[in-house]
Amino acid sequence: MATTVARLDVEPKKKYEGRSLTQLAVSRLSRDTLTLIALGMIVLLLLLAFVGAPVISSVLDVSPTRTNANQTFLPVGSYPHILGTDDLGRDVLSRLLYAGQVSLSVGVIAAGLAVSIGVTLGIITGYFGGIVDDLINWVIATLNSIPSLFLLLIVAAVLRPSPTTLIIILGFLGWTGITRLVRGETLSLREREYVISARAVGASSWRIMFVHILPNLVSVIIIALALDIGGIILTEAALSFLGLGILPPTPSWGNMLSNAQGFFTKGVHLVIIPGLMIFVTVLCLYVLGDGLRDAFDPTAKD
Amino acid sequence: MIKYTLRRIIQAIPTLFGITIFSFALMYLAPGGPVAALTFGPNVPQYQKEREAAKLGLNDPVYIQYLRWLLGDDWMRWDSDGDKVADGAFLLALDVNGDGEPEPPGDRYGIVRGDFGKSFFYKREVGSMIGERVAATLELGATSLFLGITIGTPVGILAAVRKKGWFDSITRILAVVFNAIPIFWLGLILILIFGSWLRALPMGGRCDPLILSGGCPPMWGRIEYLLLPTFVLATGWVAVLSRYMRASMLDVMSQDYMRTAHSKGLAGTVVWFKHGARNAAIPLATFIGPAITGLLSGAAITETIFSWPGLGRFAVGAVTSQDYPVVMAVVIIGAVATIGGYILSDILYALIDPRIRFN
Numbered sequence: 182m183a184t185t186v187a188r189l190d191v192e193p194k195k196k197y198e199g200r201s202l203t204q205l206a207v208s209r210l211s212r213d214t215l216t217l218i219a220l221g222m223i224v225l226l227l228l229l230a231f232v233g234a235p236v237i238s239s240v241l242d243v244s245p246t247r248t249n250a251n252q253t254f255l256p257v258g259s260y261p262h263i264l265g266t267d268d269l270g271r272d273v274l275s276r277l278l279y280a281g282q283v284s285l286s287v288g289v290i291a292a293g294l295a296v297s298i299g300v301t302l303g304i305i306t307g308y309f310g311g312i313v314d315d316l317i318n319w320v321i322a323t324l325n326s327i328p329s330l331f332l333l334l335i336v337a338a339v340l341r342p343s344p345t346t347l348i349i350i351l352g353f354l355g356w357t358g359i360t361r362l363v364r365g366e367t368l369s370l371r372e373r374e375y376v377i378s379a380r381a382v383g384a385s386s387w388r389i390m391f392v393h394i395l396p397n398l399v400s401v402i403i404i405a406l407a408l409d410i411g412g413i414i415l416t417e418a419a420l421s422f423l424g425l426g427i428l429p430p431t432p433s434w435g436n437m438l439s440n441a442q443g444f445f446t447k448g449v450h451l452v453i454i455p456g457l458m459i460f461v462t463v464l465c466l467y468v469l470g471d472g473l474r475d476a477f478d479p480t481a482k483d
Numbered sequence: 484m485i486k487y488t489l490r491r492i493i494q495a496i497p498t499l500f501g502i503t504i505f506s507f508a509l510m511y512l513a514p515g516g517p518v519a520a521l522t523f524g525p526n527v528p529q530y531q532k533e534r535e536a537a538k539l540g541l542n543d544p545v546y547i548q549y550l551r552w553l554l555g556d557d558w559m560r561w562d563s564d565g566d567k568v569a570d571g572a573f574l575l576a577l578d579v580n581g582d583g584e585p586e587p588p589g590d591r592y593g594i595v596r597g598d599f600g601k602s603f604f605y606k607r608e609v610g611s612m613i614g615e616r617v618a619a620t621l622e623l624g625a626t627s628l629f630l631g632i633t634i635g636t637p638v639g640i641l642a643a644v645r646k647k648g649w650f651d652s653i654t655r656i657l658a659v660v661f662n663a664i665p666i667f668w669l670g671l672i673l674i675l676i677f678g679s680w681l682r683a684l685p686m687g688g689r690c691d692p693l694i695l696s697g698g699c700p701p702m703w704g705r706i707e708y709l710l711l712p713t714f715v716l717a718t719g720w721v722a723v724l725s726r727y728m729r730a731s732m733l734d735v736m737s738q739d740y741m742r743t744a745h746s747k748g749l750a751g752t753v754v755w756f757k758h759g760a761r762n763a764a765i766p767l768a769t770f771i772g773p774a775i776t777g778l779l780s781g782a783a784i785t786e787t788i789f790s791w792p793g794l795g796r797f798a799v800g801a802v803t804s805q806d807y808p809v810v811m812a813v814v815i816i817g818a819v820a821t822i823g824g825y826i827l828s829d830i831l832y833a834l835i836d837p838r839i840r841f842n
Contacts, residue, residue, distance in 0.1 A: 326818045423783075449675065456671070
């Protein structure tokens with residue numbers, strides 16, 4: 182009897198004591214079904230695009246580029262073209278999966294680039310302040326005053342569009358939001374006791390910034406990464422849709438939709454399927470980002 | 484108040500300056516530059532390219548070209564390299580060739596005085612072409628923003644009042660869903676359903692193309708054309724604003740004056756709407772700046788899908804056809820509108836929020 186009482190007394194305390202924010206976040210995530218489903222879907226999409234695409238192409242003997250004038254606009258459910266064919270008789274399923282490789286890689290790499298630039302600049306401006314801060318804030322204010330899609334369109338038109346240039350454009354123009362976020366966090370982190378004591382024992386500014394402050398930004402960075410990948414996939418699709426992103430014959434979800442625009446009545450599946458892929462991918466990434474934010478929220482109670 | 488406004492305007496000058504440099508650099512650095520865009524085609528002989536370059540004054544130093552574009556050349560009275568384009572920055576009339584007559588000034592007024600030059604593609608004044616399209620974009624933007632605010636604000640307030648209830652959950656899910664839907668896909672599907680299958684609404688355009696002269700009838704005479712593009716744009720606003728409003732309302736609800744109002748025994752609706760919503764709506768004022776960039780970016784896609792004759796579609800077309808004067812003009816006008824929006828929202832915020840004092 183006595184032991185039961187004691188355990189009841191200890192249990193709620195143990196919930197937080199001796200557990201790091203990351204451990205708490207992982208345990209919260211493991212109970213968040215919606216976020217886990219989103220994560221599972223993203224893993225599934227990655228597997229389908231990078232492993233499934235070559236496997237399915239060889240098993241069903243279909244190709245994303247082979248045209249066939251006798252088999253145009255086949256509906257969903259044909260064999261071997263499970264998701265039908267497009268206006269040139271190309272297999273929609275394999276195009277969709279190869280397009281997924283392009284869209285997902287552009288999203289992940291460009292978001293990684295944007296977040297790295299943003300985090301570095303954010304820590305530097307937040308830590309040093311002064312003229313560096315003013316200069317970078319000026320650049321951010323300038324970039325943010327130009328409607329983002331116009332900016333991307335123009336740069337994409339000036340540079341010849343290809344997956345590589347698209348990654349560079351989206352990465353180099355997408356860092357402003359995360360910079361502001363990290364700058365704000367750094368402003369408060371640099372006044373913490375452990376930073377002051379690190380400075381007292383003679384640590385250099387760079388050491389403080391990247392050894393003491395950076396690890397405390399990990400949750401901010403992970404959340405920003407998930408949301409940014411989603412946002413960048415949407416933007417890439419919009420650019421490709423307008424003809425200034427990924428150019429045919431390389432398939433991307435955006436340019437598949439743009440191509441389908443002309444064949445409304447003949448191939449409804451050509452309009453619905455690529456958009457659905459973008460929608461599901463971005464939705465999962467946003468749900469994951471939101472779930473991570475809740476899991477890493479230090480003020481949240483279980 | 485006036486001092487604050489002036490300070491904000493002065494603070495905006497470096498940003499505007501940065502935008503002019505950025506936009507000029509883009510045209511200057513583009514592969515082939517404006518000559519390639521003007522003399523399109525493989526068979527254009529070299530001497531003609533050179534003549535076009537001379538006509539545009541491209542042989543002058545970069546800073547002269549930038550100044551000419553920014554401030555015009557009607558005050559420049561000296562052609563140092565004989566390309567028939569003034570490049571000497573002298574305010575006084577000078578007689579360079581010694582024939583006793585001062586050389587004529589240039590005829591450009593520069594973007595500062597609203598002269599955006601001539602479109603490469605249409606060979607017309609960019610300023611007047613933009614003027615013809617602004618109304619269409621404003622119509623679409625204002626309608627969708629108005630709907631976004633009138634629907635998004637109450638939805639956000641209700642979601643906050645009934646936090647964690649079914650209404651909150653549903654609107655939360657809908658907000659994420661509508662944030663993740665590519666707006667061009669949503670537009671295409673709406674056209675497919677209402678335009679192609681049901682034939683209930685037109686598939687695009689601003690009014691019946693059979694109306695040849697006199698422009699489109701007023702808005703209420705052609706709501707069928709406005710419905711789909713407005714819906715596409717407004718759903719995004721509702722999604723963003725309802726979330727924003729919910730967060731703001733939750734913040735207000737934890738304030739002491741709300742508890743006081745409740746404890747005075749006031750009715751729930753009075754407390755929520757009179758004490759709560761009015762204070763929660765204050766941060767909406769900060770929304771004007773981002774709203775303008777959002778409207779223009781959204782317009783680029785929506786206008787392209789729905790063949791809406793506005794600025795967004797004009798800009799997308801100009802980018803594709805490398806019509807640099809148009810592209811630069813749209814960037815500058817969009818940026819000025821955005822900066823104006825940011826300044827306006829700062830001033831509005833300070834005006835509405837009684838806690839902010841100017842001294």
